[in-house]
Amino acid sequence: MQPDNQPTQPAQPHEITIAVCDVCRNWIPVHELRRNARYDIMVCPICHDTNAAGWAPVYEHAVTRKLRARACDIPARNEHGLLPRE
Secondary structure, three states: OOOOOOOOOOOOOOOOOEEEOOOOOOEEEHHHOEEEOOOOEEEOHHHHHHOOOOEOHHHHHHHHHHHHHOOOOOOOOOOOOOEOOO
């Protein structure tokens, strides 16, 4: 039994804002995304961490989409033959 001065409404659940990773297109809580300034994209931790040596060829189109849309230069490939992550 609740005292008279206690609210009777149930507590509201915490709202989580989600957004899509620009690379893998998976939905993720927005506070977990990282901004990659070089490519002007938002990246999930999995894509960021698994592409430390450079962006895998399968992701190149997604990673460079905004650069191509603005007619910006694509960065030179690194020593691994990949587009640099940062």
